[in-house]
Amino acid sequence: MMPEDAQLPATQSARLRLAFDDDRDAETFLLRLDRYGPELLESLGAVYGEAAPDLYERLTDALVLGTHERPADLKRLDEARLLRPDWLQQEGMLGYVAYTERFAGTLKGVARHLPYLKGLGVTYLHLMPLLLPREGENDGGYAVQDFRTVRPDLGSMQDLSDLGRELRGQGLSLCLDLVLNHVAQEHDWAVRAQAGEAKYQAYFHMNPDREQPDAYERTLPEVFPEFAPGNFTWNEASQRWVWTTFNTYQWDLNWANPDVFLEFVEILMYLANRGVEIFRLDAIAFIWKRMGTDSQNQPEVHILTRALRSVLRIVAPAVAFKAEAIVAPGDLISYLGRGAHHGKLSDLAYHNSVMVQLWSTLASRDVRLFEAALLNFPPKPTSATWGVYVRCHDDIGWAISDEDAAQSGLSGPAHRRFLSDFYAGEYPGSFASGLVFQHNPRTGDRRISGSAASLAGLERAQALGDEAAKTLALERLLLLHAVTLGFGGVALLYMGDELATLNDYSFEGDPVHASDNRWVHRPVMNWERAAERYDPATTAGRMYGGLRGLIGARKRLPHLHASVEAEVFHSPNSAVLFLARRHPVGTLLGLYNFSEQPQEFPVSALTPHFERATDVISGATMPLVEKAIILAPYGRLWLTEEKRSG
Ligand code: GLC
Numbered sequence: 001m002m003p004e005d006a007q008l009p010a011t012q013s014a015r016l017r018l019a020f021d022d023d024r025d026a027e028t029f030l031l032r033l034d035r036y037g038p039e040l041l042e043s044l045g046a047v048y049g050e051a052a053p054d055l056y057e058r059l060t061d062a063l064v065l066g067t068h069e070r071p072a073d074l075k076r077l078d079e080a081r082l083l084r085p086d087w088l089q090q091e092g093m094l095g096y097v098a099y100t101e102r103f104a105g106t107l108k109g110v111a112r113h114l115p116y117l118k119g120l121g122v123t124y125l126h127l128m129p130l131l132l133p134r135e136g137e138n139d140g141g142y143a144v145q146d147f148r149t150v151r152p153d154l155g156s157m158q159d160l161s162d163l164g165r166e167l168r169g170q171g172l173s174l175c176l177d178l179v180l181n182h183v184a185q186e187h188d189w190a191v192r193a194q195a196g197e198a199k200y201q202a203y204f205h206m207n208p209d210r211e212q213p214d215a216y217e218r219t220l221p222e223v224f225p226e227f228a229p230g231n232f233t234w235n236e237a238s239q240r241w242v243w244t245t246f247n248t249y250q251w252d253l254n255w256a257n258p259d260v261f262l263e264f265v266e267i268l269m270y271l272a273n274r275g276v277e278i279f280r281l282d283a284i285a286f287i288w289k290r291m292g293t294d295s296q297n298q299p300e301v302h303i304l305t306r307a308l309r310s311v312l313r314i315v316a317p318a319v320a321f322k323a324e325a326i327v328a329p330g331d332l333i334s335y336l337g338r339g340a341h342h343g344k345l346s347d348l349a350y351h352n353s354v355m356v357q358l359w360s361t362l363a364s365r366d367v368r369l370f371e372a373a374l375l376n377f378p379p380k381p382t383s384a385t386w387g388v389y390v391r392c393h394d395d396i397g398w399a400i401s402d403e404d405a406a407q408s409g410l411s412g413p414a415h416r417r418f419l420s421d422f423y424a425g426e427y428p429g430s431f432a433s434g435l436v437f438q439h440n441p442r443t444g445d446r447r448i449s450g451s452a453a454s455l456a457g458l459e460r461a462q463a464l465g466d467e468a469a470k471t472l473a474l475e476r477l478l479l480l481h482a483v484t485l486g487f488g489g490v491a492l493l494y495m496g497d498e499l500a501t502l503n504d505y506s507f508e509g510d511p512v513h514a515s516d517n518r519w520v521h522r523p524v525m526n527w528e529r530a531a532e533r534y535d536p537a538t539t540a541g542r543m544y545g546g547l548r549g550l551i552g553a554r555k556r557l558p559h560l561h562a563s564v565e566a567e568v569f570h571s572p573n574s575a576v577l578f579l580a581r582r583h584p585v586g587t588l589l590g591l592y593n594f595s596e597q598p599q600e601f602p603v604s605a606l607t608p609h610f611e612r613a614t615d616v617i618s619g620a621t622m623p624l625v626e627k628a629i630i631l632a633p634y635g636r637l638w639l640t641e642e643k644r645s646g
Contacts, residue, residue, distance in 0.1 A: 019064045036310040043307035055258045066269035066315040081318040089562035092555045095124040098495035100154045102524045107155035107163045121551040126175040134184035143184035143250045147267045164275020175278035181286045182250040194237040205243035213241045225440040255287045272316040285325045297331040305345045322348040336384035343383045351386040358480045363422040365595040367577045368408035374568035385562040386489035390480045395437040395447040420446035431457030435517045451521040454503040475634035478546040482636035485550045486590045489562045500543035553616045559588035589639040593631040600628040612642040
């Protein structure tokens with residue numbers, strides 16, 4: 001037995017070696033295959049059972065091809081990243097999230113605006129979906145018709161590679177969405193499935209009758225209860241019910257089919273070889289279906305991610321994964337790799353909870369729920385990184401658990417109702433101008449759309465011409481950004497927020513967007529407004545200047561390296577959030593006043609950490625001799641030990 005077993009890999013490696021002209025390339029490939037191949041095979045075995053060895057064989061051939069196609073400059077990047085495995089965890093990492101067409105018209109236009117991004121300190125650019133989507137409604141591009149074609153109005157695949165190279169040259173990494181859960185019904189696979197081709201029908205979940213769909217429906221939630229109720233759609237052409245979690249035109253893929261896995265490996269390599277450095281794994285939670293469950297966060301999701309990750313570690317180790325899993329904290333943490341998956345899944349995940357708590361605390365002026373949510377949050381693996389953000393292109397769902405609410409003396413349902421009322425601008429005294437998205441009468445959920453500036457009160461203040469209210473709104477925005485920028489991890493700025501951009505109601509007149517009010521916070525970049533960014537007399541300039549100050553201060557804080565976790569301390573003042581980062585280089589304490597009143601903060605809570613402090617944001621030193629320090633309305637401090645010369 002033994003000799004035969006040992007012989008097999010040797011034969012395989014000899015065969016693979018022959019596939020390379022260059023001995024060094026062969027050596028590198030085989031070393032990586034040695035390292036990650038067993039893991040890959042094991043993952044495939046766990047999901048595909050007996051089909052795994054055959055799949056693995058087909059896969060290694062695909063990997064050789066992918067390696068051949070990887071351009072030399074990206075191979076160099078691979079080597080560089082292997083020398084700096086914590087590149088995504090660096091304290092200065094700053095993401096910018098934008099729609100190509102709304103930011104700059106085309107991909108070439110994005111390159112022209114690179115100085116703008118550099119000026120802001122951006123190191124990572126997430127361009128919203130730009131691969132060919134279906135025509136008409138396409139869920140903001142998340143209904144992809146062809147993964148290998150760029151939207152023609154934005155440019156070509158060549159333009160994408162050129163942009164990737166240009167970004168890289170300037171120290172920015174390109175992030176793109178990879179929609180794993182579904183394709184547009186116009187995608188070639190779906191078209192062939194509709195035409196009755198059995199091979200492609202097996203790429204989807206298709207049923208001739210309602211038996212299976214009804215059985216699944218019993219435990220499935222609804223993602224878009226208003227515009228796409230139910231999870232299955234009748235397809236006339238094939239006479240079948242098709243699984244469609246999101247919109248009726250987005251067909252869920254059947255990842256239990258090894259062919260689907262192989263297709264995505266090829267897509268991943270194709271895009272990675274064109275310079276994509278970070279894949280945002282869209283709606284990853286949904287890719288594996290299991291009867292009797294909500295078909296989210298199933299163990300196979302993680303095994304499949306591990307397999308895809310192993311593939312990239314062999315072909316394109318420079319590449320990282322970002323999980324877009326907007327799920328409960330206990331489930332979320334699994335996307336960063338737990339137990340046997342430690343360090344082997346996504347490198348980055350959205351910290352949805354921080355975003356929700358920021359808005360919740362701004363409305364309540366009470367940090368207790370924020371504290372409970374962070375205290376109950378499972379610890380992050382040291383190799384992983386949070387993506388922290390104030391706003392993104394999606395709505396805000398009030399993901400606040402009843403347990404966390406109860407711990408802070410609140411009722412979960414009542415608080416969630418309050419937040420929807422508050423941000424819809426219906427609550428007495430609310431400063432916000434938001435819109436209700438996807439009201440679900442069954443669960444009572446009312447999610448909220450709206451730009452950060454409008455939700456923080458700037459829209460109302462401007463309409464009233466109320467200067468004091470305007471100042472408060474800007475201070476709120478800077479406060480929220482101070483928390484995300486001071487949290488550690490990749491802070492993600494959402495296009496326009498750096499200029500305090502208001503809601504854009506023009507979507508209502510656009511037939512393709514009118515039914516989806518998330519477009520209210522997906523504005524077109526206003527470059528005239530951007531031109532005012534250095535003028536402190538303008539609203540845009542006040543926001544931009546404040547933000548740039550924070551970004552600059554942040555670069556001086558090694559405490560923010562993401563290997564260290566942010567901690568929450570019980571705050572002696574319920575309006576002030578008290579965060580800490582205890583890094584070997586020293587401690588960083590963040591104080592954030594969530595109220596429009598000045599707040600006292602007892603010095604006795606700081607002196608256990610240091611005697612004299614410096615506020616890194618303002619540069620002021622603080623002797624910490626008085627009984628309390630005073631935080632201005634919405635004031636924020638990043639305190640470190642004062643370094644004394646001599
Ligand atoms: C993600 C996207 C969202 C989209 C959904 C379906 O959640 O962020 O915009 O609607 O996936 O692809």
